[in-house]
Amino acid sequence: MTVVQEQQRLQHSSHEEPVREELVLGNPSLRDVTARIASIVESKITPKYLATLTVTGGMAALGLFALYYTITTGIGVWGLNNPIGWGWDITNFVFWIGIGHAGTLISAILFLFRQKWRTAINRSAEAMTIFAVICALTMVLSHTGRPWLFYWLLPYPNQMQMWINFRSPLAWDVFAVNTYFTVSALFWFVGLIPDLATLRNYVKSNVAKKIYGVLSLGWTGSTRHWHHYEIAYMILAGISTPLVLSVHSVVSFDFTVGILPGWHTTIFPPYFVAGAIFSGFAMVMTLLVITREILDLKQFITMKHLENMNKIMLATGMMVGYAYAMEMFIAWYSGSDWERWIFINRAMGDYAWAYWTMVLCNVISPQVYWFKKLRRNLPLMFVISIFINIGMWFERFTIIATTLHHDFLPASWGYYSPTWVEISIFIGTFGIFLSLFLLFAKFVPVIAIAEIKSILPGAQPKHHHGDHHADASAH
Amino acid sequence: MSTTPVGVIGEFTDVEAAVHAAEKLRDAGFRNWDIHTPYPVHGLDKAMGIKRSILTYISFAGLVGGFTSALGLQYWTGAIDYRLNIGGKGFFDWQFSVPIDFELSILGTALLTVIGLFHLCRMPTWYNRYQHDESFMKATDDTFVVTIDSDDDRFSAEGTPDMLQRLGASHVHLVHATAE
Numbered sequence: 001m002t003v004v005q006e007q008q009r010l011q012h013s014s015h016e017e018p019v020r021e022e023l024v025l026g027n028p029s030l031r032d033v034t035a036r037i038a039s040i041v042e043s044k045i046t047p048k049y050l051a052t053l054t055v056t057g058g059m060a061a062l063g064l065f066a067l068y069y070t071i072t073t074g075i076g077v078w079g080l081n082n083p084i085g086w087g088w089d090i091t092n093f094v095f096w097i098g099i100g101h102a103g104t105l106i107s108a109i110l111f112l113f114r115q116k117w118r119t120a121i122n123r124s125a126e127a128m129t130i131f132a133v134i135c136a137l138t139m140v141l142s143h144t145g146r147p148w149l150f151y152w153l154l155p156y157p158n159q160m161q162m163w164i165n166f167r168s169p170l171a172w173d174v175f176a177v178n179t180y181f182t183v184s185a186l187f188w189f190v191g192l193i194p195d196l197a198t199l200r201n202y203v204k205s206n207v208a209k210k211i212y213g214v215l216s217l218g219w220t221g222s223t224r225h226w227h228h229y230e231i232a233y234m235i236l237a238g239i240s241t242p243l244v245l246s247v248h249s250v251v252s253f254d255f256t257v258g259i260l261p262g263w264h265t266t267i268f269p270p271y272f273v274a275g276a277i278f279s280g281f282a283m284v285m286t287l288l289v290i291t292r293e294i295l296d297l298k299q300f301i302t303m304k305h306l307e308n309m310n311k312i313m314l315a316t317g318m319m320v321g322y323a324y325a326m327e328m329f330i331a332w333y334s335g336s337d338w339e340r341w342i343f344i345n346r347a348m349g350d351y352a353w354a355y356w357t358m359v360l361c362n363v364i365s366p367q368v369y370w371f372k373k374l375r376r377n378l379p380l381m382f383v384i385s386i387f388i389n390i391g392m393w394f395e396r397f398t399i400i401a402t403t404l405h406h407d408f409l410p411a412s413w414g415y416y417s418p419t420w421v422e423i424s425i426f427i428g429t430f431g432i433f434l435s436l437f438l439l440f441a442k443f444v445p446v447i448a449i450a451e452i453k454s455i456l457p458g459a460q461p462k463h464h465h466g467d468h469h470a471d472a473s474a475h
Numbered sequence: 476m477s478t479t480p481v482g483v484i485g486e487f488t489d490v491e492a493a494v495h496a497a498e499k500l501r502d503a504g505f506r507n508w509d510i511h512t513p514y515p516v517h518g519l520d521k522a523m524g525i526k527r528s529i530l531t532y533i534s535f536a537g538l539v540g541g542f543t544s545a546l547g548l549q550y551w552t553g554a555i556d557y558r559l560n561i562g563g564k565g566f567f568d569w570q571f572s573v574p575i576d577f578e579l580s581i582l583g584t585a586l587l588t589v590i591g592l593f594h595l596c597r598m599p600t601w602y603n604r605y606q607h608d609e610s611f612m613k614a615t616d617d618t619f620v621v622t623i624d625s626d627d628d629r630f631s632a633e634g635t636p637d638m639l640q641r642l643g644a645s646h647v648h649l650v651h652a653t654a655e
Contacts, residue, residue, distance in 0.1 A: 030616065030617035031617040155548060155552060163557045164552075166549045166553055166575060167553075171575070172575055172578075175579065179579070182582060182586075183581060183582065183585040186585050187585075193598075194513075197615050198513070201612040201613075201616065213601065217598040219596075219615075220509075220511050220605075220611075220614065221513060221620075222511050223510045223511070223512060223516070223519050224509055224520075224523075224596075225596040226516075227525050227528055228528045228530050228592055228595045228596055229596070230515050231528045231531060232530055232588050232589065232591070235530070235531070235534050236588060236589075239585060242581070243578075246577055246578065250574050253574070449513075450514040451514070453513055454514035454515060454516075460490065461491050461518055461519075462491070
């Protein structure tokens with residue numbers, strides 16, 4: 001290629017996609033992309049990696065022990081009491097389900113909006129979704145008290161000739177969460193197939209070749225297959241978009257369909273969805289800031305990606321803040337004494353410390369992202385993402401605890417604090433989540449190789465029909 | 476190498492040349508051929524003359540199936556088989572059926588989309604006639620690999636490699652079946 005042609009090519013591509021140059025730094029070739037990402041899989045397991053995995057594995061083991069203790073003894077070992085029947089269990093469930101939402105948002109909604117920057121981060125965000133939903137399922141299963149009877153939640157023909165109650169939001173939740181898990185897993189796996197095939201052809205070890213070979217299902221990169229594949233991916237993205245909005249709406253129905261003050265409000269579905277995306281992005285940020293550093297992926301996960309995520313956090317944080325304010329306003333405007341009292345109690349009662357932690361972390365802390373310099377400050381965004389994770393956990397805790405601990409009859413008011421068992425289970429879910437993420441980061445391509453290749457400058461043909469003869473003769 | 480070839484392989488590193496070659500091969504009337512690419516190339520399917528995928532219809536069937544089974548399940552269990560009065564609520568009302576109708580519609584669509592994709596792409600097939608070929612393996616890395624199968628009516632062991640070469644392919648070679 002001559003210099004003039006090269007210039008024309010660059011001009012052409014910058015004309016088509018003004019941001020394309022910035023998405024992948026260092027202008028790598030297709031082979032560079034393969035080698036860079038596949039080499040993570042080929043690299044030796046370092047002592048540092050093993051040490052980290054041991055710590056997270058230990059956390060998971062602690063959680064599993066606490067779960068074992070709970071299941072064999074009964075949920076009486078938790079701090080739940082008479083007015084407060086939901087505590088850390090459901091708080092953690094909603095927390096983890098919420099974390100998952102950013103993955104689907106990045107992979108589906110940003111795909112439909114043609115946001116090319118999603119390409120570098122969608123794989124890890126999707127993986128995070130699946131692991132977070134696993135943690136959420138652990139929480140709901142254990143809170144049933146007799147998790148070995150989980151199939152009672154499903155409609156199946158049985159000798160008692162009974163069916164589940166479809167009028168209950170808890171039944172809806174079973175369908176929503178399981179659908180969410182299944183669809184997220186399918187979406188993730190379909191996205192992985194071409195990259196697993198790349199690994200199959202790249203790795204040297206025969207065992208690894210066999211494993212990636214089986215998992216890639218015989219993918220060859222055939223254009224006839226890509227044709228179906230792209231349609232499948234589009235459909236999966238298209239249905240995941242309403243799905244992600246529906247799942248947290250259904251989770252919020254667990255509260256809103258009950259007629260308790262503080263729960264029975266129409267703002268909950270959109271408020272929960274915004275909060276879920278907010279917390280999910282915070283978790284993606286926490287993990288990616290570390291991952292891009294350790295795996296040296298700064299070329300692909302650039303400051304631009306991180307800044308865009310911070311912008312989304314600012315936007316969703318404002319939505320969440322708006323919802324907090326609106327809840328207060330409606331409580332007053334409703335004229336209901338119960339509603340008014342529960343919200344005054346939320347901000348000034350026994351759990352005021354939880355409420356104000358939430359406001360500080362979720363509403364105040366993301367405000368720093370109004371400034372470009374702060375949006376691009378790596379240590380700051382790490383700290384803020386942790387703040388948001390904490391704040392969003394407290395949001396769910398506040399909603400659950402404040403409504404339950406003071407019910408309609410002052411004689412039955414109570415206060416709830418967790419026992420070591422609940423705390424251990426929560427630590428355990430983090431252990432499971434982080435261990436799975438570490439394994440994923442080592443053995444699966446953390447960045448969608450084929451997708452990154454397709455957005456490199458010059459990857460796609462510039463001109464379509466009629467122009468080829470002139471082009472071919474120039475070569 | 477006395478066996479008859481199973482096909483011919485040619486490599487392209489330039490995406491424009493690959494699209495151009497696809498159009499020529501399509502116009503020459505080849506049927507059992509393909510271009511293997513490391514990522515989906517826009518317009519290459521059209522250049523190859525691939526018909527529109529029927530996958531959308533399969534997915535739609537999943538949507539309809541999921542929706543009707545959700546509606547049927549909730550109606551039949553609630554209003555016919557097990558009529559249980561809970562707080563005077565209806566045995567079946569479309570309003571409370573919406574969340575599960577929606578979720579199962581999504582689930583049905585997703586399952587049939589993936590099953591349909593696997594069926595249309597014949598996945599899993601853990602065998603390919605070119606699988607031991609060095610050039611063929613580059614298709615998942617950085618090369619656009621053209622394969623023309625020998626069972627194509629227009630295939631000839633001399634003419635077809637020549638044609639690929641003229642279209643600008645490099646490393647053009649016949650592939651023979653490997654005895655394993």
